[in-house]
Structures are given as C-alpha cells and as structure tokens.
Amino acid sequence: MKKIFLAIIVTGLIAGSAMFNSCSKKIDEQNMSYPMINPTRTDANAGTWKPILLTAANEFPVAAPIATTSPDYIIQLNEIKSFQNNITPDERKLVEYWGAGAVLRWNEIMRELVALHNLPPYQNADGTYPIPSANNPLAYPTFPFANPPYAARAYAYLSAAQYDACISAYFYKQQFNRAAPFTVDATIQTLLPKSTLPSYPSEDAVVMGASVEMLKLLFPGDQDYINQRAEEHKKARLIAGANVRSDLDAGEALGKAIAAKFIARARGDRAGTAVGNSTIWAKLKSDCVARGETPWLSQETPERPPMLPVFGAVKTFLFDSLTMVTSIRPGPPPSTSSQKFKDETEEIYQITKNLTREQLRIADFWADGARTYTPPGHWNYIAATDFAQQNFSEARWARNMALLNMSLMDAAVVCWDAKNFYYNPRPMQVDPRIKTGIGLPNFPAYISGHSTFSGAAATVLGYIIPGRAQAYTDMAKEASVSRMYGAIHFRSDCEVGITTGNKVGSYAIARGHIDGAE
Amino acid sequence: MKSPLQRVLQKIFFCNLLLLGFMQAKAQTDIDGLMMQKNFFCVGPTAGYSSWKNYWEGTLKRDNLNMGRVSTTNFMLMGNYGITKKLNVLFGLPYVKTKASAGNMAGQKGLQDLSLMVKWVPYQKHIYKGDFQTFLIGGYSTPVSNYTADFLPLSIGLRSKNAIIRGMIDYQRNHLFATASYTYIARSNVNIDRYTYYTTEMHYTNEVKMPDASQWNFRAGYRSETLIAEAVFNKWTTLGGFDIPRNGMPFVSNKMNATSIGLNLKYETPVDGLSVVANGSTTVAGRNVGQSSGFNAGVFYIFDFSKKKKTTKKADTKTENKTKTK
Numbered sequence: 001m002k003k004i005f006l007a008i009i010v011t012g013l014i015a016g017s018a019m020f021n022s023c024s025k026k027i028d029e030q031n032m033s034y035p036m037i038n039p040t041r042t043d044a045n046a047g048t049w050k051p052i053l054l055t056a057a058n059e060f061p062v063a064a065p066i067a068t069t070s071p072d073y074i075i076q077l078n079e080i081k082s083f084q085n086n087i088t089p090d091e092r093k094l095v096e097y098w099g100a101g102a103v104l105r106w107n108e109i110m111r112e113l114v115a116l117h118n119l120p121p122y123q124n125a126d127g128t129y130p131i132p133s134a135n136n137p138l139a140y141p142t143f144p145f146a147n148p149p150y151a152a153r154a155y156a157y158l159s160a161a162q163y164d165a166c167i168s169a170y171f172y173k174q175q176f177n178r179a180a181p182f183t184v185d186a187t188i189q190t191l192l193p194k195s196t197l198p199s200y201p202s203e204d205a206v207v208m209g210a211s212v213e214m215l216k217l218l219f220p221g222d223q224d225y226i227n228q229r230a231e232e233h234k235k236a237r238l239i240a241g242a243n244v245r246s247d248l249d250a251g252e253a254l255g256k257a258i259a260a261k262f263i264a265r266a267r268g269d270r271a272g273t274a275v276g277n278s279t280i281w282a283k284l285k286s287d288c289v290a291r292g293e294t295p296w297l298s299q300e301t302p303e304r305p306p307m308l309p310v311f312g313a314v315k316t317f318l319f320d321s322l323t324m325v326t327s328i329r330p331g332p333p334p335s336t337s338s339q340k341f342k343d344e345t346e347e348i349y350q351i352t353k354n355l356t357r358e359q360l361r362i363a364d365f366w367a368d369g370a371r372t373y374t375p376p377g378h379w380n381y382i383a384a385t386d387f388a389q390q391n392f393s394e395a396r397w398a399r400n401m402a403l404l405n406m407s408l409m410d411a412a413v414v415c416w417d418a419k420n421f422y423y424n425p426r427p428m429q430v431d432p433r434i435k436t437g438i439g440l441p442n443f444p445a446y447i448s449g450h451s452t453f454s455g456a457a458a459t460v461l462g463y464i465i466p467g468r469a470q471a472y473t474d475m476a477k478e479a480s481v482s483r484m485y486g487a488i489h490f491r492s493d494c495e496v497g498i499t500t501g502n503k504v505g506s507y508a509i510a511r512g513h514i515d516g517a518e
Numbered sequence: 519m520k521s522p523l524q525r526v527l528q529k530i531f532f533c534n535l536l537l538l539g540f541m542q543a544k545a546q547t548d549i550d551g552l553m554m555q556k557n558f559f560c561v562g563p564t565a566g567y568s569s570w571k572n573y574w575e576g577t578l579k580r581d582n583l584n585m586g587r588v589s590t591t592n593f594m595l596m597g598n599y600g601i602t603k604k605l606n607v608l609f610g611l612p613y614v615k616t617k618a619s620a621g622n623m624a625g626q627k628g629l630q631d632l633s634l635m636v637k638w639v640p641y642q643k644h645i646y647k648g649d650f651q652t653f654l655i656g657g658y659s660t661p662v663s664n665y666t667a668d669f670l671p672l673s674i675g676l677r678s679k680n681a682i683i684r685g686m687i688d689y690q691r692n693h694l695f696a697t698a699s700y701t702y703i704a705r706s707n708v709n710i711d712r713y714t715y716y717t718t719e720m721h722y723t724n725e726v727k728m729p730d731a732s733q734w735n736f737r738a739g740y741r742s743e744t745l746i747a748e749a750v751f752n753k754w755t756t757l758g759g760f761d762i763p764r765n766g767m768p769f770v771s772n773k774m775n776a777t778s779i780g781l782n783l784k785y786e787t788p789v790d791g792l793s794v795v796a797n798g799s800t801t802v803a804g805r806n807v808g809q810s811s812g813f814n815a816g817v818f819y820i821f822d823f824s825k826k827k828k829t830t831k832k833a834d835t836k837t838e839n840k841t842k843t844k
C-alpha cells in the first residue's frame with residue numbers, strides 16, 4: 001500500500017514537471033496579430049495631400065512603367081508565379097506579417113533599433129564619458145545612444161519621410177494607372193486583401209525605400225539588418241501577388257530619392273551639436289546659480305554631463321524657434337527656495353514612503369528607460385495598435401504617424417529647451433531620503449519629458465481617433481503621474497509638462513486641418 | 519540494529535541557504551542526505567546576510583559606483599516532517615530585503631517564494647562498511663507576494679514558479695560522508711509590469727520566457743550525532759538566457775550562472791531536539807550575477823507527533839528513541 005502511494009507521488013512529480021516544462025512556455029506576442037491592411041477608404045487622392053518637405057508630390061520624377069502586355073512584364077508575372085508555386089508556411093507568415101502595413105512594420109523596426117541602442121555609455125578611466133560617433137558606429141560606445149530626444153527625432157524623420165514618400169507614390173499611381181498583377185493575370189493568387197489602387201509604384205516599396213535610407217542615417221551600424229528586412233519585405237510583396245518587380249523597384253527608388261531630402265534636413269537641424277561641451281555644461285549651471293536657484297547636479301558617479309542639453313536648439317517641424325520661445329516655453333518652476341518647492345519635495349518623499357504595489361506597477365509600466373523604445377516609442381506602439389483597428393490606407397497610416405511623431409519630436413525640443421533653460425534639480429538631489437523605484441534620468445527635472453511627450457501624443461491621437469480621446473487623456477495623466485510614483489519628478493514638472501505637450505499637439509492638429517486628408 | 523548513519527538521521531536536521539546575487543533564496547534542507555523520523559516535525563527560523571560589490575556583466579567582471587555594495591538580508595521559516603523515515607515533506611518561506619549602498623535605487627522587501635518538497639529514499643544499502651543511500655526529491659515553489667521581478671538587481675526574486683526534480687546519492691562510513699546531487703529546475707514564464715521588453719530582440723508581451731536551470735551540488739565532511747561539519751560545492755547553470763549588455767541592467771531571463779563554495783556547521787545542543795546551524799559561502803565564478811558572499815544562522819527544534827508517544831513527554835520520547843536505537 002505504502003509503495004503504491006510512493007509510486008504515485010513520484011510519478012506525479014515527474015509528470016508534473018515535464019508538463020510544466022513543455023506546455024506553458026510558448027508566448028503569443030501582440031504585434032504578430034495585427035490584421036492585414038484592408039482600407040475602408042482607399043485615399044486614392046493622397047497624391048494631392050500637402051507634403052512636409054517636398055515642394056510638390058511629383059518633385060522627384062518616376063519613369064513611366066512598361067505596359068502590362070510587354071514581354072518584360074510577362075517575365076515579372078512569371079516571377080510571382082514561381083514564388084507562388086510552392087509557398088511554405090513560413091512564407092505565408094512573412095506575407096501576413098508585412099501585410100499588416102509597411103508604415104507599421106518599419107515603425108516597429110525602428111522601435112526595436114531604438115531599444116537596442118538605448119544604453120548610456122560606460123565611463124572612461126579618467127571619469128569622463130565617451131561620446132558615440134556616427135562615423136565609427138560599431139566601436140564602443142556604439143552609435144547612437146538612442147535616448148528619448150534622439151529617439152523622438154528618429155521617429156519623426158522616419159514618419160515624415162514615409163509620409164512624403166507615400167503621397168508621391170499615390171500621385172504617380174493615379175498618373176500611370178497600371179493595374180495590379182492579379183488584375184492583369186487572373187491566375188495570380190492574392191494572399192492579401194485585393195487593393196483597388198493602381199500598383200505602380202508600390203506604396204510598400206516607397207515606404208520601404210524611404211525607411212531604409214532614414215534608418216541607415218540614424219542607425220549606421222545596423223545596415224546589414226536593415227537591408228535584410230528590406231529584402232524580406234520585397235519578397236513578401238511578390239509572394240503575395242500584390243506587386244510585380246518593377247512596381248517595387250520604382251517605389252524603392254522614389255522612396256530613396258525622397259529620403260535624401262530628409263537626410264539633408266537632418267544633417268543641418270543642429271542635433272549633431274546637441275551634446276554640448278564642457279563650456280556649455282558649466283554655463284548652464286552658472287546661469288542657474290546667477291538666477292539665485294539651486295542648479296541640477298548629476299546624481300551619477302562619476303558625474304555624467306546632462307543628456308543632450310542643447311537639444312532645445314534643434315530645428316522643429318511644426319513651428320519655428322521664435323514661436324517656441326514666445327508661445328510654448330513654460331514659465332519658471334517654483335523657486336528652489338520657495339515653500340511650494342519644499343512642499344512638492346515633501347510630497348515626493350511621502351509617496352516613496354507609502355508607495356503601493358499598484359503605484360509601483362504604474363511607474364514600471366511607463367518607465368520606458370534604458371533598453372526600451374523610450375516614451376515616444378511607447379506612444380508609437382499605442383498608436384500603431386489602435387491604428388491597426390481603424391482600416392486606414394497606407395497613406396493615412398503615414399499621415400497619422402507623421403502628425404504624431406512630428407509632435408513628439410517637437411515636444412522633445414520644447415521640453416529639452418525648458419529643462420536646460422531652468423536647469424532645475426531632481427527630488428533626490430534636494431532630499432537624499434528619496435530613493436527611486438525606476439531609473440533616474442540624467443538631466444534636469446522641469447518639465448517632465450514623459451508628461452510633455454504624453455500631453456502631445458494624447459492630443460494628436462485624440463484628434464485622429466476622437467472616440468478614444470478620453471482614453472488617451474487618461475493614459476497621458478497616468479504616464480505623467482508615474483514619474484511622481486517613481487520619485488524622479490515634482491508635481492509641477494508633471495502638470496506643466498502635460499499642458500505644454502498639449503500645446504505642441506495642437507500645432508499638429510492645425511497641420512492636420514490643412515493637409516488635405518481630413 | 520541500526521547503523522550510525524541512521525541513528526544520526528533520526529533527529530538531525532540540517533538547513534542552510536544558498537544566496538546568489540540576483541537569484542532566489544533557496545532552501546537547502548532538501549539537498550542533504552538526512553531524513554526525519556516518522557511523525558517528527560523539525561522547524562525553525564534562519565537569518566542570513568549576503569552582499570556583493572563586483573558582478574559579472576555577461577562574462578565581464580565589474581563594479582558599479584551607482585550601486586556600491588548590494589546586500590540581501592533574509593529571514594526564513596523552514597520545516598521538515600517525516601511521513602515515514604523514507605518519505606519526508608519539507609517547506610520553506612523566506613522574507614527578503616535588498617539594499618544598494620550607493621546611488622538612488624530603492625531597496626525592495628517582502629515575502630518571496632514558498633517552496634514545498636517531497637524527499638524520498640527509494641534505495642539504501644550497507645556496503646563497504648558504510649551506508650549508501652539514494653534520494654529522489656521533487657518540489658515546487660511559487661511566489662507568495664506580488665513583488666516585482668523587473669527591478670534587478672534589487673528585486674527580491676525572479677517570480678517564476680519552479681518545478682524541481684533532483685537525484686541524490688549519499689555515502690557515510692563511520693563519521694565521514696559525501697553527498698552528490700543533480701537538480702533540474704523547470705521554470706515557468708514570468709509576468710512583468712510592462713508589455714514590451716528587449717532581450718536580444720524586441721518582445722511585445724508582458725510574459726517573459728524563462729530558461730530552465732540545472733544545479734550540481736557536492737558536499738563532504740564529518741557527520742556525527744552532535745556535530746556536522748561539511749564543505750559544499752555548488753554550481754548553478756541557467757540553460758539558456760542572454761547576457762547583460764555593456765553597461766546595461768540585469769533582466770529576469772539573463773543567463774545567470776554561479777559557482778560557489780561554502781562551509782556548513784550544525785551543532786546538536788544538550789537540550790534534546792534543539793539544534794543550531796551556521797554556514798558561510800562565497801561565489802567563485804559567475805555570469806550575470808553578483809559575486810556574493812554571505813552567511814546564515816538558524817535554530818531548529820524537533821516536535822514529535824507520534825501517536826503512540828502522545829502521552830509521553832517529548833524529552834522522554836527522544837531519550838527512549840535514542841536508547842532504543844543505540
């Protein structure tokens with residue numbers, strides 16, 4: 001009897017651990033379940049929308065396509081047929097993956113590269129810090145350090161270039177009106193919802209071409225990976241029967257040409273000097289002291305210079321620098337010698353003393369620190385997930401992402417301008433009893449970056465999907481207050497950050513009203 | 519006629535903790551060659567402290583001026599009940615508190631993971647003038663509080679539910695003994711507070727795939743009725759996982775490996791059923807863990823729940839038991 005009992009226990013344990021091991025580890029990731037693009041409105045007129053940098057949708061020429069009756073075209077149809085002759089399950093997955101949308105997937109690729117590169121460099125032996133170099137991206141410290149301002153700018157350039165590329169492609173689609181391969185030849189299968197748009201040049205390829213060039217500029221050490229994803233994207237379009245090779249080649253070439261214009265802008269937008277130098281760093285501090293305030297001090301050992309202190313001088317997309325200084329830059333924070341400042345410091349200490357698990361969860365959820373896609377990336381993810389439910393056309397995806405990301409970059413510029421203009425300390429600098437439950441950013445407190453980003457994003461997304469406006473406002477508030485729960489920001493940083501972000505967002509809405517897409 | 523080993527095993531209960539930087543406190547009562555007699559219940563508290571200043575970022579050993587010395591204090595309640603002398607059940611429940619001596623990261627504290635184990639002796643034999651025993655141990659552990667695993671190295675644990683299967687052999691001749699075991703730890707995926715994270719690629723889920731782990735443990739030394747002194751070698755290997763990137767923070771699914779050596783002492787006090795334990799250990803090699811050193815101490819008492827002895831006083835029971843077996 002006893003032996004039977006023992007045998008049951010042992011068998012149970014072995015079986016239990018085996019099951020435990022094999023059954024429960026597979027994870028379904030959210031970004032693998034996006035629906036395939038199947039727009040309710042085709043936005044066939046997107047070629048008439050207002051470009052961002054292009055002088056006109058047809059600033060860069062596209063050669064007329066070969067006729068669908070020509071022998072070369074037949075060869076291209078046969079290329080599709082050879083791909084379709086024996087499609088593997090992996091190829092089907094590839095088609096579905098890219099079928100969710102070119103703007104979506106290339107945005108996602110950038111988020112991944114941002115997360116990969118979002119690590120602060122380790123100090124030199126003499127206590128200084130090395131600065132990553134775009135000219136030597138693979139040497140340590142690898143280029144870039146994709147911190148929040150860098151990332152905000154990267155997302156904006158990617159999205160803006162994708163948008164101009166898209167409307168240009170839509171312009172030429174109408175001009176050349178070449179039918180899609182599955183229309184020309186009924187034996188071509190279509191593994192994606194059939195688009196009624198002309199297929200030359202391909203909107204997927206134009207987005208891909210523009211994205212590849214922007215990504216190579218922003219992540220020069222990752223070109224191999226970027227090219228590999230581009231090849232995969234083109235292959236998916238061919239297997240799907242959605243484009244012939246010449247649709248893709250024309251789109252890719254157009255996208256690359258348009259990207260060059262954005263690259264030229266990026267090289268001259270002053271981001272290259274945003275890191276500052278020791279003279280600038282010393283002056284930020286002495287100016288603050290001269291105003292009678294306690295200046296921000298790095299809490300890291302060895303002391304690290306502030307993150308991109310001159311990023312406030314970067315050229316914005318939605319307004320000029322004069323407007324920024326006169327109409328958007330917030331007023332000063334509570335003086336570091338005021339009672340209000342003391343009260344706000346005490347408030348943060350009390351939060352850390354009585355922190356609930358739910359408050360810690362909120363702080364963690366929005367932390368978006370090192371090795372993440374940053375707060376702008378988080379809002380890109382929120383946007384992408386919601387846009388995927390809206391049945392947008394590729395052009396509308398591009399337009400909405402561009403509005404969002406231009407506002408996020410400009411929010412970064414406005415925020416970094418305020419941070420380094422006021423140079424206000426963080427809570428634990430003035431009260432060492434305060435410890436943080438999340439990473440402490442190495443730059444001044446006022447105004448909160450998370451709050452500014454979130455204020456801008458919630459405003460723009462509420463305009464794009466009005467039914468979700470309240471939800472976005474609530475998310476922004478939570479992202480903002482999460483910085484108080486994390487004990488790295490005062491209440492004033494967060495509240496003024498949100499209202500400043502809202503103002504930045506309203507400039508994106510103003511552009512949305514006149515871009516021809518409404 | 520019982521062997522010296524069996525006599526010792528009747529009442530000796532030995533506990534220690536293995537504390538690895540970044541890792542969970544582990545009850546080790548389940549990894550020694552000792553068993554409780556039928557209906558005996560050994561229970562007691564332990565307290566421990568361990569710390570590290572250097573850690574392995576992947577394979578690179580470094581310090582971190584923004585953390586200083588990272589320390590872990592633990593208090594643990596452990597127990598071991600003899601269903602029969604060949605089948606024991608064990609439990610352990612630690613309270614853990616972490617702290618960094620420098621920088622601004624807040625230490626964490628709370629109840630960690632409850633572990634339950636079944637320890638069985640399927641085979642034993644008297645050979646070469648000594649006693650040879652085999653053990654089969656199965657166990658399960660699960661978090662009992664809602665701590666975060668995503669604040670390493672200050673998180674108090676890793677949150678995975680673990681199923682453990684261990685094979686162990688023990689040989690004792692006179693007062694000298696040696697024990698060897700191999701353990702496979704099947705670890706469940708864990709949930710974190712955010713819905714995206716980066717390992718060696720981007721993930722869009724709050725669920726983190728946890729690699730399983732294995733553990734080799736060797737111990738040898740002196741074992742008598744009143745004293746045990748043993749040296750311990752332990753090697754923990756994570757079967758998968760990734761390295762901390764340059765100047766990055768540790769993550770719950772890192773490839774955490776650690777090799778440690780230690781010394782255990784256990785003394786049976788003159789008060790019948792009352793024993794004290796102490797041990798120290800240090801990490802000699804590792805990967806993605808702190809190079810931690812620490813010590814633990816504990817007090818244990820054996821309660822006798824034998825029905826036939828119910829009317830007898832405990833001390834008498836023990837004496838009688840001892841006499842009977844001698």
